[in-house]
Each structure stands twice: as C-alpha cells, then as structure tokens.
Amino acid sequence: MNEQQQTLWQFMSGQSDKLLSQTLQHVGLTFISLILAIAIGLPLGILIARKRKLSGTVLGIAGVLQTIPSIALLGFMIPVLGIGAKPAIVALLIYALLPIIRNTYTGIIGIDQHVKEAARAMGMSKGQILLKVELPLAMPVILAGIRTATVINVGVATLASFIAAGGLGEFIFGGISLNNTNMILAGAIPAALLAILLDALLSLVQKMDVKKLRKALYIFPVVILVLGGFYALPSAYGSTLTAGFTPEFMGRQDGDLGLKSTYGLKIHTIVISDAVMYKAAYAKELDVISGYSTDGRLKAFDLKILKDDKNIFPPYYAAPIVRDEALKQFPELEKTLNLLSGKITDSIMTDLNYRTDYLHQQPERVAKDFLISTGLYKAAKNGQKGTVRIGSKIFGEQYILAEIYSMLIKGNTDYAVSTKTGLGGTKICFDALMNDQIDFYPEYTGTGLLVLLQPNPTIAKEMAHDKEKTYDYVSAEFQRKFKIKWLKPIGFNNSYALMMRQKQSKELNVNSITDLKKYLDKN
Amino acid sequence: MIELKEISKKFGDTQAVKQVFFRVAREETLVLLGTSGCGKTTTLKMINRLIEPDAGQIFINDKNITDEDPNVLRKGIGYVMQNIGLFPHYTIAENIALVPKLLKWDKAKIINRTHELIEKLHLTENTLSMYPHELSGGQQQRVGLARALITDPSVLLMDEPFGALDNVTRTSIQKEFKALEELKRKTIVMVTHDVLEAFELADRICLMDKGEVVQIGTPKELLYQPINDFARNFLAGQRLALAFKVINIQDIWSYLPEEIIHHGESETAELSIWEAMELLRNKDRFELFISGANKTIKSINFEQLTKGFNQYQNAQLHE
Numbered sequence A: 001m002n003e004q005q006q007t008l009w010q011f012m013s014g015q016s017d018k019l020l021s022q023t024l025q026h027v028g029l030t031f032i033s034l035i036l037a038i039a040i041g042l043p044l045g046i047l048i049a050r051k052r053k054l055s056g057t058v059l060g061i062a063g064v065l066q067t068i069p070s071i072a073l074l075g076f077m078i079p080v081l082g083i084g085a086k087p088a089i090v091a092l093l094i095y096a097l098l099p100i101i102r103n104t105y106t107g108i109i110g111i112d113q114h115v116k117e118a119a120r121a122m123g124m125s126k127g128q129i130l131l132k133v134e135l136p137l138a139m140p141v142i143l144a145g146i147r148t149a150t151v152i153n154v155g156v157a158t159l160a161s162f163i164a165a166g167g168l169g170e171f172i173f174g175g176i177s178l179n180n181t182n183m184i185l186a187g188a189i190p191a192a193l194l195a196i197l198l199d200a201l202l203s204l205v206q207k208m209d210v211k212k213l214r215k216a217l218y219i220f221p222v223v224i225l226v227l228g229g230f231y232a233l234p235s236a237y238g239s240t241l242t243a244g245f246t247p248e249f250m251g252r253q254d255g256d257l258g259l260k261s262t263y264g265l266k267i268h269t270i271v272i273s274d275a276v277m278y279k280a281a282y283a284k285e286l287d288v289i290s291g292y293s294t295d296g297r298l299k300a301f302d303l304k305i306l307k308d309d310k311n312i313f314p315p316y317y318a319a320p321i322v323r324d325e326a327l328k329q330f331p332e333l334e335k336t337l338n339l340l341s342g343k344i345t346d347s348i349m350t351d352l353n354y355r356t357d358y359l360h361q362q363p364e365r366v367a368k369d370f371l372i373s374t375g376l377y378k379a380a381k382n383g384q385k386g387t388v389r390i391g392s393k394i395f396g397e398q399y400i401l402a403e404i405y406s407m408l409i410k411g412n413t414d415y416a417v418s419t420k421t422g423l424g425g426t427k428i429c430f431d432a433l434m435n436d437q438i439d440f441y442p443e444y445t446g447t448g449l450l451v452l453l454q455p456n457p458t459i460a461k462e463m464a465h466d467k468e469k470t471y472d473y474v475s476a477e478f479q480r481k482f483k484i485k486w487l488k489p490i491g492f493n494n495s496y497a498l499m500m501r502q503k504q505s506k507e508l509n510v511n512s513i514t515d516l517k518k519y520l521d522k523n
Numbered sequence B: 001m002i003e004l005k006e007i008s009k010k011f012g013d014t015q016a017v018k019q020v021f022f023r024v025a026r027e028e029t030l031v032l033l034g035t036s037g038c039g040k041t042t043t044l045k046m047i048n049r050l051i052e053p054d055a056g057q058i059f060i061n062d063k064n065i066t067d068e069d070p071n072v073l074r075k076g077i078g079y080v081m082q083n084i085g086l087f088p089h090y091t092i093a094e095n096i097a098l099v100p101k102l103l104k105w106d107k108a109k110i111i112n113r114t115h116e117l118i119e120k121l122h123l124t125e126n127t128l129s130m131y132p133h134e135l136s137g138g139q140q141q142r143v144g145l146a147r148a149l150i151t152d153p154s155v156l157l158m159d160e161p162f163g164a165l166d167n168v169t170r171t172s173i174q175k176e177f178k179a180l181e182e183l184k185r186k187t188i189v190m191v192t193h194d195v196l197e198a199f200e201l202a203d204r205i206c207l208m209d210k211g212e213v214v215q216i217g218t219p220k221e222l223l224y225q226p227i228n229d230f231a232r233n234f235l236a237g238q239r240l241a242l243a244f245k246v247i248n249i250q251d252i253w254s255y256l257p258e259e260i261i262h263h264g265e266s267e268t269a270e271l272s273i274w275e276a277m278e279l280l281r282n283k284d285r286f287e288l289f290i291s292g293a294n295k296t297i298k299s300i301n302f303e304q305l306t307k308g309f310n311q312y313q314n315a316q317l318h319e
C-alpha cells in the first residue's frame, strides 16, 4: 500500500508539467463551456418563464440532448466541428444547458407574485423588473443549476481527450490503455478533487445570505472568465505539422517515446481517440497520425504508411489468448479456434476492416462472407453444452474477429456463445479475462510483451523485432504468470505505423519517419 | 381628482367589475367597501393600470390614464398592497428608496426624505439596514406605506393596508394613519372589507356588491339613508358602534345639559361620540368640557353623553 502511494506520488511529481497543463485544460474546458451554457441557458430560461407555452418544448429538447451518451455526442460533433476544443466545448455546453435553463425557469416562476406585482406597481419597466427583482431573487436557484452543470462538466470533460481537446482524460484513458494504474489515478484523483472542490465552492456561494450574495455576484463572472481563460494558455504550437496520437501510443516505448528517443522526432502533438483520428487526418485537422497497419481506414481515407526505417515498431501478431480453466471446461475450444490460424493475412485483414469501417457492413456479415469464401463456414448447431464468453477490444478489427470466432464455435461445437465486445482497452479486456468475466479474446504479441508483461527494456528491445522470439516469450510468461495460453497466431501483423495523407506525403516528399524528422527540422 | 366612468372587467366568465363609477375629489378619501370577491382589488388595480378594463374610462386630474405611459403613471401614484409586497432582497432603506432611484433623485434628497418619513411613521433608524423578514408585520406595513409616500404623490391607492395585522396593531396604526398630516393632502382610494375601518377613515364610502356599485355616500348617509336592503343589512351587525363613530357632539348638542361658564381647557364638539367615550373611559375623567358653536361650553359625563345620544337616535328614526 505504502509502496503504491509512493509510486503514484513519484508518477505525479515526475509528470507534474503534464499534470498541471492537463488540469488547467480541464478547468478551462469546464468553465468555457459553462460560460457559453450560461450565455445561452439563462436567456432561454428567462424566455420560457415569460412564454410558458414554450417551456415544455425547450425543456424537452434540452432533456433529450442530455440523454445522448457523451461519446456518441462527441462523435456527432466531428463531421461538423472537426476535432479539438470546439466540438468538446459544444458537447459540454449541451450537457450543461438543461440544469441552467431549468433552474432559471423554476427560479423565476417561483418568485412571489406579490413581489412581482409590487415591482410593476412602482413603475419598473420589464427590463428593470428582470434585472433588479427577478434575477436576484431567482439567483439561489439559478446558482444551484450552475453548480449541477459544473459538476457534470468536470466529469464529462474527461472524455474531451477522445477528440484531442486535452484535459485529465488524457491520463485516465492513457492509463487504461497502458495498464498503468498510477497514470489512471493521476488523472482520476485530480478530476474527482476538482469536482468536489468546485461543488463545495458553489454551495458556499449558494448558501450566502442576500447581502454577501450581492457582492459575490460581481466577483462570480470574473472568476468564471479567468478559469475559462486557462484553456487558452497552453496553445503555443511548435511545429508546422500537427500529429494526433492515441493515449495508448503516447505512453509507449514502441510509440511516441520511441519516436522521440530513436528518431529525435519533435512534432506538435495532440492526444486523440482512435475512433476519430483517421477522419481527422482525412479532414486535414491532423497531418501525422499513429494508426494500425491493417486498419481499413488506411484505404478508406487514402493514407500512406511512413516507413519505419529504424525499426521502432515491433511486430504485432494477433492470436487468441484463453484461460487454462476455459480450455479444460471446453475441450473442443482450442482445436476450433486454431481453425483460423494462418488464414488471415495483412491484406485480408485490411480488406475486412475496410468493409466494416468504410463500407459500413455489419461485422456479422463481414465475418460470414469471409468464412464462406475460405470454406470454414458451418451453420450453427445451436448446442447447449455451456457458453463460451468472447471478449473484444473497442475497435473494428476486434469486432470482426469476435464474430468469426463466434461463428466457428457455433458451427463446429455444441457450445453456445456470448460476446462482450467493445471492452475499453487492453487493460479492461485483460482484467476481464483474469477475473473470469470472459474466456478468451484476440490479443497481439507486441501488446502482450510491452503492455501486459512489461519486461526490462533490454529484454524488450532484444525480443521486440523478432516475431518468433516474441511469441515464444509471451506464451511461456503468460502461462507461468497468469495461467493463460496463447493459441496459434491468426496470421496478420497489425503493428503501429505513422501515417500521412498520400497527397501531402507526395507534396512534402516524406516517405519515411526519417524524412519526416528532416522535414520538421527544416521548417 | 379621480373619476371612473362605467368601468367593466371580466376574467373569463367571471364578471369581476361591472359598470363601476365614482368620483374622488382632491384630497378626499374614498373607501371601497364590500365582501371578499366583490371586485374591490380589481377596481383599484385598474386605476394604476395593473389591470386594463374591458370597457369604460378612468381620468386622473381630467387626463385619460390610457394616454399616459403606464410606468410613468405608476411612478406618480403611491400603491400600498394587501400583501405589502416588499422586496426580500433589498434592505428597508433600499425598499423605500426604490421609486426615487428610478426617478434618478440625488442621494441626499433620498436620504433626507427617507428620514423624514421613518420619523413620521414611527420606524427606528436601525431598521433601515435590515431586511424585510427581520421586521414585524406592523413595521413591514409602515415600510410599505413609506415606500408609497416617498415621492409625495398626490394620489394614493391602498388595498386592505391593515388587513394582515392583528386587531390591536391595526387599531393603533389606523389612528396614526388618520393623524398623518401628509395623508390629509392626498387623494386616496382605499379598499377594505372591514366596516369599522371604512367608517373610521373614509370621507365617503363606495359600497360594492358582485362587481357593482350599490351606494356611494358619507358614512352618515350610509348609516341613516341606506339605499336598499343590501346596504342596510351590510351595516346591521354594528349599527351602534358605527353610529358612535359618525355622530359627533355637535350633532347632539341640543340634547346635552345647559351651558356653563368654564375657563380651563376644553375639547372640540367635532369629537365623535366614540372618541368622547374613549376620553371619558381611558383618562378616568369624570366629565368633559366641550366647546360648541359661539364659544359656548358644556360639561358632560358618561351618563349625560349616552342619554343625549339616545335622544338624538330616536329623533333620527322618527324623522
């Protein structure tokens, strides 16, 4: 326990620069969106308090917007607003809207009718009544709405890192991808503290008596503006090209760290989720991205892989990894899963990915077409001898593999199948396997080595570029440490790769990572 | 001077006010009297355009009020509400200074006038920095009155101003109210459902029922010349008390004992029977010296007072 705390502390002090800038970004995101939500929500609330007939519609729409899952909302934003701060702020703004509109509305209509009538009888104009009577009297209720909105925003802002808007989500989701608990905590603890702190501060303001509240109301907007301004600070760009890397890539030796140490690459980098990275590159929001070599979107978005001329990206051969327990429980399983061994080459995998990612075919259909074309397809036997649970990570290729395995098991054995697709990242998938939540999932040798085993750098380096050595090493170690078996590799090698748009690569004459570094140094 | 001409107002199917008319002379106090729901408040609120009538016209100083901007009109009319309606987020001083601030008076003038008023209305300095909820009902009512009076408007509208108070407080505030010099210079329309209060404060009373005017007249006229059964029955329960209020010593002068010679202090014959009785009772005086017309003086005790009053009453009834 003590050791754990110390290492967390060490991690946080080691990364204090990043931590500070992420926290500032987080606060900035939260408050910029809050300012905008107030700027929109307050007038809307006032409007529907005046025209009550509109209240049902407006509150209804704000309520529906509130129920859109955050990731989906961020996804909807990208085609319209691209990536980065803009869509993140808009998404946060949308979440903050409902509590602010609703509380402004209920605050104003809750004011004593006699007080309003007195104001009219004194000869105050509508504007004077609003500013001097209605808003001040509704203020405690409005502040409660702002408080709710702030806490919601601190939470949702962690997701901003998915679309390269920064914030503490970078650590949280990076940590989940990299199986790094300290990194997760380094993001999660400050985020939680931030929520608690802001909530407490706002509850203080809310509970102030009229006298103090009136003073506080002058300070409040200034504070919000200053906090919102934090976001604008860390935006001094250093290079002419912009790279977008996934949180996972950022923290890996065979990722950004290697690019820096082996190539000496210095490029302005933003952190972004895999789900939107390719589209952002296509839309020229990004120039260089960290993709996977078999990704279908490579083809779809006309991207080019830059040659890894100094071999920092180790091979990533995919194979199912299964708990020993499961192999015992389902004797037919190993044989069945191995039917796929060697059947999917790089080009086949890229094509399968292309079908789901770009042609938008369902993974089931893609899986079935593939099995039929290779003669492996058998109709489901609808067997009842227990249920095999298949896991997959949250990207297209893994969905397809999970479907293929599901069909193979149903057609060749008497087992039933349940799939748990879309497990957030390596760590979540692997933890699910270790904790008997799933029986197997497709994993990559490189990930097994560098993320899950994390041997000392010399072993890693020696191993990493040799397909056979890596496979043998992870097989043995997984068996020994985790009682998990690596079955035969599926065939394709899905390694990391740096990519650019074909056209830009030609224009700049950048074909390898070394070319890229030279180009950046010159410009 | 206020004049209402055939004013009507409907809320949905409810005919709240129907062809109401009256005239209030300069510096006169007209009391709208009637049971709850008879349209008094609605009538009053049409005078400062908080409610717009469906039909009819209202003139203040011979100007049709629809020709004026409602906010300007309202700033020139004092309004005391049934529910007081102070602003809970303003201090007492700020509540009182509201209209002068809207009118952009300078600070010194506002402060002077505020102090003048709180003195007249028996409020203390330290209440000025308090908030309404820290005051008693009676104090709040005084603040409501101060707020309505601060700009010294010539017209004052009051909706059951003492309705929210307990009986003791009400009686004492009514007295102070009646004694306020400032109010004697104003044209006042006041609403109440309390007959005694109406008789206490009114120059003339407008008795209303179901949205319509039943009778308009002085308290005495209402008491002795009721126009119909409704008007008679409305006062029936408290005839005696009302008579004590409307009849003064001058009225019963001829029924009192012989004149005497007296050189000390004396009371005016304008004193109502009620007031004379209070003096005799409260001050433990055995007799009162009253100076009537032509500086004649009479001395009366309680017995002589009631006897004279009874004789006068009988004479009225047999007229």
Ligand SMILES: Nc1ncnc2c1ncn2[C@@H]1O[C@H](COP(=O)(O)OP(=O)(O)O)[C@@H](O)[C@H]1O
Pocket (backbone or CB within 6 Å): B011, B012, B014, B015, B016, B034, B035, B036, B037, B038, B039, B040, B041, B042, B043
């Ligand atoms: N805003 C309103 N909407 C509907 N009905 C009203 C409204 N104001 C008053 N009324 C109705 O009009 C009638 C007269 O009301 P009001 O003038 O308040 O009576 P009063 O002051 O004499 O008690 C009542 O029947 C009341 O219910």
Ligand SMILES: [Mg+2]
Pocket (backbone or CB within 6 Å): B037, B040, B041, B042, B082
């Ligand atoms: Mg009323």
